[in-house]
Amino acid sequence: MNTAERSKLPPIDGARLWRRLEELSTFTRADIAWTRRAFSPEYTAARAWLREAFEAAGLQVHLDAAGNLIGRRPGRRNELKPLATGSHTDTVNAGGRFDGILGVLAGLEVAHALNDANITLEHPFEVIDFLCEEPSDYGISCVGSRAMAGMLSPDMLAASDGQGDTLGQALQRLGARPEALAEADRRQDGFAAFVELHIEQGPMLEREGLAIGAVTDIVGIRRAQLFFEGRPDHAGTTPMDERSDALVAAACVIRQAQRLARQWSRSTPHYVVATVGRMAVSPNASNTVPGQVELTLEVRSNHAPVLKEFWEVLERRCSPAIERLGVQWRVEPRTHVDPVPCAPLVTAAVERAAQRLGLGCRRMPSGAGHDAMYIAHTGPSGMIFIPCLEGRSHSAVEWASPEQVLAGTQVLAATLLELDRQPG
Incomplete structure (x- = not known):
């Protein structure tokens, strides 16, 4: 042939x-x-x-x-x-x-x-x-x-x-x-x-x-677990200015991750997405200030530096607000696959x-x-x-x-x- x-x-x-x-x-x-x-x-x-x-x-x-x-x-x-x-x-x-x-x-x-x-x-x-x-x-x-x-x-x-x-x-x-x-x-x-x-x-x-x-x-994928340690208190008797609400701290990270991913995907030629796909709150009760939160954050990009820089920028943006809330937080890496x-x-x-x-x-x-x-x-x-x-x-x-x-x-x-x- x-x-x-x-x-x-x-x-x-x-x-x-x-x-x-x-x-x-x-x-x-x-x-x-x-x-x-x-x-x-x-x-x-x-x-x-x-x-x-x-x-x-x-x-x-x-x-x-x-x-x-x-x-x-x-x-x-x-x-x-x-x-x-x-x-x-x-x-x-x-x-x-x-x-x-x-x-x-x-x-x-x-x-x-x-x-x-x-x-x-x-x-x-x-x-x-x-x-x-x-x-x-x-x-x-x-x-x-x-x-x-x-x-x-x-x-x-x-x-x-x-x-x-x-x-x-x-x-x-x-x-x-x-x-x-x-x-x-x-x-x-x-x-x-x-x-x-x-x-x-x-x-x-x-x-x-x-x-x-x-x-x-x-895309490369980087996943980590984030832990937030606040203080559980009575939801009805603890003044707002005296709370250490771990869920509010977690919400700060969630919101900033979304904003950062949207900003970078619009202002750079790179593909960038970020997702919180799992969360555990304790105590998980309507009348108690959340004292502990654990969540999983995943970031994907086709540009390897983004997978590193995203987390660094996220920490800089969130740490001052979380510190003001009186909450401790840490990031534990889980998986990292390069693009x-x-x-x-x-x-x-x-x-x-x-x-x-x-x-x-x-x-x-x-x-x-x-x-x-x-x-x-x-x-x-x-x-x-x-x-x-x-x-x-x-x-x-x-x-x-x-x-x-x-x-x-x-x-x-x-x-x-x-x-x-x-x-x-």
Whole structure:
């Protein structure tokens, strides 16, 4: 087969792809729609279905030591590093029908289309269902992609679900081999390129009437727990000027975090968001001044200095007011993941693929974490976004149309074919 034939876009069967999305979505808890947690019975059954679908598309299928389900298609030059695509099939509770599974099934459809058209790429081609991208009961996310990047540590394997079960034991039940985890590490051999298709999980593409997002970088995330120590007193008899109200101090931080994130996102070219997602108040009573507050603050940005400077500025802005309230406070860091740039090679290929197909496209960051950020340690990595209805995700109302799904999969196929023509 000559170069012109190999560069021809294989016909993507949109009906087949949509049918598979519908079928995989049926593997869900009966009591909570669109819920397929990693390691659950629904997840195990979905994995069995997916293995059969991989095999039906002519892929050679295996489960690696970290529990990633991989379908491989040989290339004309099998000594080359493989091209790869994929995502995950686990969900958060009531997580929706497209987050994760779109990227896996779009990759499967590309493989099936190549098979139907009798097109053999220069590179081997892999479609990967990464294990447990969403936060698990063991407190660890991106389990499979971390392992491929050599970042799944013994401490993580020993993490417990609170009932005595460990992540390592869960991997064994799934058929993985945590004792041989080094076999799943792909850093040495690596990928020629990795491309992940995903719904945007935000409103920008829909708002701008665009079909495709060429992702430039994936945000870093810094989380910390904040503790406020005041003094519990009677709410009716303690004068306002004599209170040490821990909740008022916490409110100061919450308000300033929101103001700072809005200010920086408007005045700088960087993506910045801040969220308080958890809070505990004690005593939690209507007739008692709150004496203790604990909350979790998360900051995300695609610019590493922001993740450091945000906390420093927040402390400077809040400390004087909190001191006047007579409240003590401290910040305890919990997790810190740096931003990951997407490979310019991949981002540019996505843009050209969209242009070739006559689809509107813009460059944009990802505000969510993805498996692609860990796979970036194994070779050039990038992402394609398609719109989702009203930007909603991690929700039962999550939706993308068949036309949007098809367009994204066509861009994925065109991107992979262009990357296949790159040297080496």
